[in-house]
Amino acid sequence: MTNMKMGAHVASIKTAEASSVARYAFVEVKAFGDLTVTARTLRDLPRDALARCALVVAPHLTDLVNALAPSCTVETLALSDDRLPAIFDLKARGLPAGIGSALSLRRALSGAAKGATLVLPRAHRRERFIAGGRPMAVLPPAENVYVAQEQFVARYLTSAPVACVPRASAAHKRIAFCLYSRVAAKNVPLDLAIALSDLCAKSGFEAEFLLLDGEHLDGAERLNTRRVPRRFDALASALADYAGVLSADSLPAHLAEYCGTPAFVASPVSNRYWLPADAFKQDHWGVFGQRDELFARFQRFLDMVKP
Secondary structure, eight states: OOOOOOOOOSOBSSOOOOOTTOOEEEEEOSOHHHHHHHHHHHHTSOHHHHTTEEEEEOGGGHHHHHHHOOSSEEEEOOOSOOSSOGGGOHHHHOHHHHHHHHHHHHHHHHTSSTTOEEEESOOSHHHHHHHTTSOEEEOOOOSSHHHHHHHHHHHHTOSSOOOOOOOOOOSSSEEEEEOOOSSGGGSOOHHHHHHHHHHHHHTTOEEEEEEETTOOOTTGGGSOEEEEOSSHHHHHHHHTTSSEEEEESSHHHHHHHHHTOOEEEEESSOOGGGSOHHHHHHTOEEETTOHHHHHHHHHHHHHHHOO
């Protein structure tokens, strides 16, 4: 998931104040994790508020949208490239491709979700450019992205408490271990994962290491592993079948949150803004280099998810 800093104040470049008939189009054209966070927020809205919302996505996010199956209207932008837009991948794709993709995004957004205010995570130059002068709102500053989404909803969409998603029931006392991230530095070290799996065993849980097709885990023959097809729907379905998930700072943590399965996040550095909502609010996270604190927090996590 792309590591973005928290957004600016809920503000508008050309936005009318919230009203009972205002419509909002949440624009997701970047990372898988960002989309999962927004889809979870929209999924939990009351029906009348959800009716005023739409989700606008780039083509590279289509498979994840299909797996999440959001209840609101979804519009896929007509872009010729189905990869991450180059404007968000300048280091790999270069400036000329980045400028071209920014222009394509601007054109596509000009005709998307007509009459709605575009909702973006922040209002920096890149976001203002692709919005193309359309009414635009951004998330408020907050310690966590889910909290920022909740504050946005409270101001613009509904004052009613957002309904909580029922806790997913696990058929067995198992904890899924998802050790890998697209960023190698975020991968959970194997020795740390094994130590955490020992804590699971002492608490009556079975640790099961989830491996997507193509992933390799040293010593896998000595561990309890489960192969999962490299598809978003297959991973989400698998995560819903556990009492809890131990995850790297990556998409599986947010998919678990979306499925109603509690997640504990282990990461190389503190990254509280991008924690799943429950992990943020319950302090269900820890840093690789601070193992005593991480182990204590993980034990509290296990105590919480016991049937």
